[in-house]
Amino acid sequence: MQVVPRIAIERMRPEDIPAVQVIEREIFLSPWPRNAYATELAQNRQASYIVLREDGELVGYAGLWKVVHEAHVTTIGVRGREQGKGYGKTLFAALIQRSYDLGARWMTLEVRAGNDNAVRLYEWFGFKSIGRRRGYYTDNGEDAVIMWSDSIHAPAFKRRFLDIFRGIDVPGIGTAPSAEYPL
Numbered sequence: 001m002q003v004v005p006r007i008a009i010e011r012m013r014p015e016d017i018p019a020v021q022v023i024e025r026e027i028f029l030s031p032w033p034r035n036a037y038a039t040e041l042a043q044n045r046q047a048s049y050i051v052l053r054e055d056g057e058l059v060g061y062a063g064l065w066k067v068v069h070e071a072h073v074t075t076i077g078v079r080g081r082e083q084g085k086g087y088g089k090t091l092f093a094a095l096i097q098r099s100y101d102l103g104a105r106w107m108t109l110e111v112r113a114g115n116d117n118a119v120r121l122y123e124w125f126g127f128k129s130i131g132r133r134r135g136y137y138t139d140n141g142e143d144a145v146i147m148w149s150d151s152i153h154a155p156a157f158k159r160r161f162l163d164i165f166r167g168i169d170v171p172g173i174g175t176a177p178s179a180e181y182p183l
């Protein structure tokens, strides 16, 4: 008998895309176009996408692009009825872990100014709002808030991350970065 861990993080595979798109259409005002994920997985060597499964079912996903020294978070989403259960934190912690693995120095993202849940999540990991792009989202004219981590190797950022990371016991999340500074 195969034992399926209740919660697990895995790399996103092409066969995950239909389930990702169902969630995408549920939670985002402007979902990515149909073939965007297929292109990302097949052709974008800077891209790294993960999924979170609960009892084998895909309930969340996230991704980043590693561009030179930066890890740019491109997306994160959790199915509506599974939000508020800690899965967003788990996915975001997994993205930070991958940023260490990929040799990034900083992380950045854009978020809708009114997306309080997401902003709180990023702030919880120590990200800070450093600017705004006025009317960036063309679907409703909302501003984008640009958020950055400190250097992910800075002792305070890494200490906080390690505290959070050690509390997350999820298969597939990867190994904690070395506590030494610099790496």
Ligand SMILES: CC(C)(COP(=O)(O)OP(=O)(O)OC[C@H]1O[C@@H](n2cnc3c(N)ncnc32)[C@H](O)[C@@H]1OP(=O)(O)O)[C@@H](O)C(=O)NCCC(=O)NCCS
Binding pocket: 027, 028, 075, 076, 077, 078, 079, 082, 083, 084, 085, 086, 087, 088, 089, 090, 110, 111, 112, 115, 117, 118, 120, 121, 124
């Ligand atoms: C943002 C998102 C990924 C967070 O995932 P989640 O699984 O709901 O988040 P978690 O349960 O891990 O909660 C993380 C923190 O986010 C905040 N939060 C998330 N959902 C919340 C909710 N429904 N009500 C209040 N706070 C919430 C809280 O600060 C929470 O911290 P806490 O548990 O210490 O209170 C999820 O809400 C989502 O998919 N939203 C729609 C898509 C989206 O906006 N993505 C971000 C684009 S930049």
